[in-house]
Amino acid sequence: MIPYKxxxxxxxxxxxxxxxxxxxxxxxxxxxxxxxxxxxxGERIMTEDKVRSYNPSNxxxxxxxxxxxxxxxxxxxxxxxxxxxxxxxxSDPKMRADILFRAAAIxxxxxxxxxxxxxxxxxxxxxxxxADTAEAIDFLEFYGREMxxxxxxxKVESRPGEFNRYDYIPLGVGVVISPWNFPLAIMAGTxxxxxxxxxxxxxxxxxxxxxxxxxxxxxxxxxxxPKGVVNFIPGSSRDIGDFIVDHVDTRFISFTGSRDVGVxxxxxxxxxxxxxxxxxxxxxxxxxxxxxxxxxxxxxxLAAESIVKSAFGxxxxxxxxxxxxxxxxxxxxxxxxxxxxxxxxxxAGNPETNEHFMGPVxxxxxxxxxxxxxxxxxxxxxLLVGGTTDESVGNFVNPTVxxxxxxxxxxxxxxxxxxxxxxxxxxxxxxxxxxxxxxxxGLTGAVITNNRExxxxxxxxxxVGNLYxxxxxxxxxxxxxxxxxFKMSGTDSKAGGPDYLVLHMQGRTTSExx
Ligand SMILES: NC(=O)c1ccc[n+]([C@@H]2O[C@H](COP(=O)([O-])OP(=O)(O)OC[C@H]3O[C@@H](n4cnc5c(N)ncnc54)[C@H](O)[C@@H]3O)[C@@H](O)[C@H]2O)c1
Ligand SMILES: N[C@@H](CCC=O)C(=O)O
Numbered sequence: 213m214i215p216y217k218x219x220x221x222x223x224x225x226x227x228x229x230x231x232x233x234x235x236x237x238x239x240x241x242x243x244x245x246x247x248x249x250x251x252x253x254g255e256r257i258m259t260e261d262k263v264r265s266y267n268p269s270n271x272x273x274x275x276x277x278x279x280x281x282x283x284x285x286x287x288x289x290x291x292x293x294x295x296x297x298x299x300x301x302x303s304d305p306k307m308r309a310d311i312l313f314r315a316a317a318i319x320x321x322x323x324x325x326x327x328x329x330x331x332x333x334x335x336x337x338x339x340x341x342x343a344d345t346a347e348a349i350d351f352l353e354f355y356g357r358e359m360x361x362x363x364x365x366x367k368v369e370s371r372p373g374e375f376n377r378y379d380y381i382p383l384g385v386g387v388v389i390s391p392w393n394f395p396l397a398i399m400a401g402t403x404x405x406x407x408x409x410x411x412x413x414x415x416x417x418x419x420x421x422x423x424x425x426x427x428x429x430x431x432x433x434x435x436x437x438p439k440g441v442v443n444f445i446p447g448s449s450r451d452i453g454d455f456i457v458d459h460v461d462t463r464f465i466s467f468t469g470s471r472d473v474g475v476x477x478x479x480x481x482x483x484x485x486x487x488x489x490x491x492x493x494x495x496x497x498x499x500x501x502x503x504x505x506x507x508x509x510x511x512x513x514l515a516a517e518s519i520v521k522s523a524f525g526x527x528x529x530x531x532x533x534x535x536x537x538x539x540x541x542x543x544x545x546x547x548x549x550x551x552x553x554x555x556x557x558x559x560a561g562n563p564e565t566n567e568h569f570m571g572p573v574x575x576x577x578x579x580x581x582x583x584x585x586x587x588x589x590x591x592x593x594x595l596l597v598g599g600t601t602d603e604s605v606g607n608f609v610n611p612t613v614x615x616x617x618x619x620x621x622x623x624x625x626x627x628x629x630x631x632x633x634x635x636x637x638x639x640x641x642x643x644x645x646x647x648x649x650x651x652x653x654g655l656t657g658a659v660i661t662n663n664r665e666x667x668x669x670x671x672x673x674x675x676v677g678n679l680y681x682x683x684x685x686x687x688x689x690x691x692x693x694x695x696x697x698f699k700m701s702g703t704d705s706k707a708g709g710p711d712y713l714v715l716h717m718q719g720r721t722t723s724e725x726x
Pocket of ligand 2: 393394529530531532685686687688689695
């Protein structure tokens with residue numbers, strides 16, 4: 213077993229890689245508009261009622277029409293998942309890990325196709341789509357190795373005459389609910405973690421990005437996943453969301469998405485229903501309002517670059533995005549000027565041609581929410597750059613910067629989830645850290661400083677799950693920078709970390725008298 217190393221990103225300045233991506237786009241264009249079924253117990257079920265997955269860069273373009281699960285389908289999936297669990301839980305963890313390694317190899321061979329799906333279905337620029345595919349491969353490779361690491365449990369002591377073992381055993385049937393913004397990586401990571409630990413899964417991806425999820429299901433099947441281990445039940449959260457969360461046989465829920473939905477699920481999962489045998493476990497990774505702090509003693513060019521790249525990568529549609537910057541007052545004007553200059557060079561447009569830094573935002577609901585916050589920003593601060601949209605064909609919002617804000621203004625506190633960043637000043641470093649902490653979230657953050665004491669003060673006091681020094685605040689790498697956050701950013705599950713698989717298992721002690 214070769215040691216884990218993260219999947220390298222693709223260099224699209226290389227002609228060969230550009231051609232490979234264009235070929236990937238041609239492949240995807242070849243199957244646009246197809247109908248897709250549910251997958252329950254390995255059986256394909258085509259429903260009359262379907263969700264149209266469309267291209268946010270061009271609303272008229274249909275990526276696929278995907279079947280919608282009803283509560284009856286969800287019940288059927290639960291029954292099959294329960295039955296399958298009884299054999300899957302006893303399967304060889306090495307075999308389960310091999311499925312992940314094989315899936316990683318298949319994904320690696322088809323990485324340009326999968327990235328191309330996300331260019332079309334999620335509006336991801338080539339580099340962002342490639343990073344998403346690389347992260348999915350990383351989750352497969354890393355969790356496969358993690359399962360091999362913990363398959364024999366952990367050593368405990370034994371007294372004379374006894375032999376004690378401490379093992380991890382699977383939980384049961386899990387509901388995996390995934391977001392659209394990392395439509396392959398997070399969907400795949402949250403699905404294969406329960407799979408490799410011996411659980412079975414009901415997978416309900418976001419309705420915005422269903423085709424890439426379906427294609428991933430085919431990869432798992434090709435890699436040898438038995439029927440019924442993962443059941444693909446796309447559908448309206450109104451129709452089946454509460455149903456699968458409330459179900460008495462749902463042993464755990466792995467949710468990634470917004471704060472409001474996460475809290476809703478967390479509250480509902482706490483309810484014990486008639487006939488329920490377990491307290492449901494909830495793994496919830498939720499929203500962010502992430503801050504970059506710029507110290508007086510800092511590389512101001514690096515600071516501006518870090519703010520701009522973290523704020524506008526994938527149009528700011530990352531839970532880790534820099535949506536607020538707190539800058540010490542003695543360098544404030546200089547950093548703001550640099551941010552303005554860099555932002556003005558960015559363009560938003562159709563990501564297919566790889567000519568634009570940013571693509572669209574995901575849908576009309578998101579577009580309208582961002583526009584509302586732009587109007588709020590104009591009331592609370594000064595519009596430095598952007599604030600405009602192009603809605604003629606797709607959902608394009610130009611990169612937008614507001615300055616001269618107070619740290620507790622609405623656009624400095626509430627998740628906008630778009631290409632909008634707010635900037636405020638602080639009189640000293642400690643005040644800047646206090647302002648950085650003054651949100652309901654605790655996901656990512658960054659500090660740009662050359663002052664060692666200030667770095668250590670931040671490491672101690674800046675309360676976020678992923679804290680970066682002298683770089684941007686997005687782009688955690690699986691196995692290198694376990695990802696997850698505090699406060700209303702969720703249960704700090706640390707995806708891609710050494711504790712993650714055990715969240716999908718329970719410890720069991722066996723003790724034998726010799
Ligand atoms: N912390 C993280 O690791 C992380 C990662 C990615 C995204 N996010 C967050 O996710 C949000 C963006 O993603 P989104 O728009 O898909 O979030 P969302 O909460 O709208 O949807 C997430 C998932 O929940 C489903 N859902 C919605 N209502 C439901 C209900 N009542 N019951 C069951 N399922 C329901 C959706 O269909 C989707 O599959 C942002 O807030 C972002 O910060 C967090
Ligand atoms: N793990 C990703 C963010 C996921 C949330 O959207 C990052 O580190 O940028």
